[in-house]
Amino acid sequence: MSSLKFVGQSPERIDGLEKVTGAATYVDDIDFGARLLHAEVVETPYAHALIKSIDTSAAEKVPGVVRVVTGKDFPYRFGLYMQDRFSFPTDRVRFVGEQVAAVVARDAKTAKRAAKLVKVVYQELEPVLDLTKALRDDAVLVHPDLGNYTRCPWFFPQAGTNIAHWRKTRKGDIEKGFKEADVILEDTYTVPRYSHCAIEPHVIVGLYDLSGRLTLWSASQSPYTQRHVLAQALAPLGLSHKDIRVVTPYVGGGFGGKAGVSMEIIGAALVMMVKGQPVKVRWSRAQEFYNTYQRQGVIARIKLGAKKDGTITAIEHSLHWDAGGYVEYGANVVNAVGLSATGPYRIPNVKIDSVCVYTNLPPSGPYRGFGYSEFHFGLESHMTRMAHKLGMDPVDFRRKNAIREGDTLAYGAKMNPCGLQESIDRVAAEIGWGKKEVSKDPNKVIGKGFACFWKAPAMPPNAASAAFLKFNEDGSLNIGVSGMEIGQGYMTVMAQIAAEILMVPIEKIRVELPDTDRNAYEWQTVGSHVTWGCGNAVKAAALDVRAKMFEVVERALGIARDTLYLEDEKVKCRTRADFELPLRDFVINGIQTSHGNFIGGPILGSGVFMPEFTSALSDPETSQGGHPNVHYTVGAAAVTLEIDKQTGKMRVLKATLAVDAGKAINPRLVNGQIVGGIVQGLATVLYEDIRFDLRGKLVNANFTDYKIPTSMDVPLEMVPIIVEVAQPDGPFGARGAAEHTMIPAAAMVANAVEDAVGLRMKTMPITAEKVALELQGIPYEDVKGSYTGFCFAGHPDAYKFHTKSAAKK
């Protein structure tokens, strides 16, 4: 491995120049000329209501209005894992802001004006805004037709209830495990909803041309998955995959929010109604908050048992998720957590219930971390509290129970190679664990907090990656892949992988942005899996191309292919030191023989990767028997936090995070993920504070009232640490390390708050206001007012439901 020339280096990003010059083009920057139509959506003000009638006549009379579309025109359901979401609902609305109609007009102002003239008559229903009420036997149902929905085979919705999915994982003997424990700690943790807040709002432009071809320019992480989901939704109109093309230029931030299909269905529906004319749908910042995906809220009950020596004997982890009005993607978040809520620990007896509950709040879905940030808040808080209860150091307690290669996971498969011990040790050393720091300011106290993390990509077992590779006359090459450059540096990493096999410098490699007509297949850019999955495909394509080049040289020049190798953009020979053939001399035009003819031709190749060892088939009562996750990435993090005892204001003096990337293809890009992830994670615990009113309306859908960090809010010091325990099936040993970096943030802050001031915060976020109130002995729950970020109104400790009450169905 030490002989690597391009992999493991940190060249500049290959998209850097486009981005610093403003040349980078995003969907909204593409010109479509004077015929472009603009759309405005008519939104419901109710969280739950029946649609009695829609009168579009006044809107249709406005000059400049081309078409008004409702669910009558386009009554189709769609969804990635479960088809429960509507392009336009026909019978009922399920969250405030849901689209019930749309106006397509010559210009945006006219569309906006006319949308206000659409008259919708509703019959308001009781909204389901409380998880306990949602799970009662006489609950109001959000989806009365749940039993009829098409879904993936590993979802278990319960018809006649609000339970969209229930993942149960059982290992060992849970009762015996708790009997063996000397200490048992049980408590409830709550995490509200969050918004992705990519700076670029969702936007889609579509054209259903006069020949019947549908092209969509989409701000998306998922070009192929969008094509597939839309092909399913549009099948009743006679369209199939070959009729649909999705083009995805640069994306201004994803974080999961631009995965799958959300508002894009509206764009697809509208263009189908105005054949021959392109239509643009661009979300406002407010719509970005309430009508794409949100990160779901959760109430998590943890019961953990351990022996006096610190050995964990059992965990019971019950998670009830506020998954919103539609869970076509979000239910898989719930599923992923249901398989992995042990955290990165070797625990012999496990009982996990992860329950996906419909509510009348915005749809939930993928958000960087895919549920792991949410459950780590409780679990890693609990780990520190358990250590204290045992009289152990929280870092030693984690070391003792840290998962190792070959351990049996909760669902029965074996753990992959991992560097958790090394991560713990290096983070503890970097943060100066055990050394108390004292502020010079008597009003301020300093605490330290520690947390471990793990996460696996959540993918269907047949989520494949593919790559095309072709040479140009000058020996440069293009890679046609459909992973998405969402900022992580994917294109640069793919270029480095191809460069390593082909010995072509990355300056001569173009990685193309996706176009489903042209580039090879990629399932989606989610789960931090593209470096691993698509990296394997690119590597295979490069090996394919290399073999073809050697074959041509052998045929044309008679030099045995197994003696050939590549170096400095040339084919060379191990047995003939005088032989060298520059790639540019033959990769398009072939090699001329002594007879004057040419052998070869344009060199191009392809590569495919499919995780053939995975399976989602398992016993629904225990989750035993399958291999649902390809591998886990692990790590640890710690924070030094200063708290002003009077104001509660917190300042992060230092944050450090170690992640086991297997092999960092580009260490500087991994560091970029670590630093960016730390800040995004800290934002969810220190600043972001979503609020709904008691009728389910989001009241802070903007950056004035929903605060994300500015440059003034970042930690004073951040130290990224890369651990490299190779992933055997990864390209050059690499595995994903992107989402993971925000997962430990909330728990490490909660642990640092307790270390500093002795308060145990069990409800996110942990804002200065909350800390200040609690320090003065005023319970925040008593004074917070009626606006809530949770799907419940009362005190979290009051929630004693979990599997027993829910099991009654």
Place this chain on the structure above:
Amino acid sequence: MTKRITVTLNNELRSLDVEPSDVLLDILRETLGVKSPKIGCERGDCGACTVLLDGKTVRTCLILAIEADGHEITTLEGLSRSGLTPVQQSLLKHNSFQCGFCAPGMVLSATELLGKNPTPSKDEVKEAISGNLCRCTGYEPIIDAVVAVGKKAGKRA
């Protein structure tokens, strides 16, 4: 009712008719075809639409096009035309951007700062770019790149 306005956009005199209610950001992007100022929030929170108006950063989503009449506007396109400026070079070298959507505004805010204060401290850089939201990078590589420009300039001086 439209009004004829004249602006100097990236060193070129441009005349056009605008409605009194037209927002400068929309006019720049749709009428004048300059796409680097981005639409992020339309209420002055995110800074993605930042341009230089007479050398000072403004949020074009909060300005009416008629207010720009007679003024000089510089966007990232104008800055980039004669090669990379030192701050662009430094941002490139530091891998400062990830998704790149905040980059146009961020580059202009940094450019304004360095024009006034060629050797800014880390805190001064943080303050100068605090009106430009970035969700990807944690700001650190952007701050480091701008500070590095100042350090280089300081050595030359």
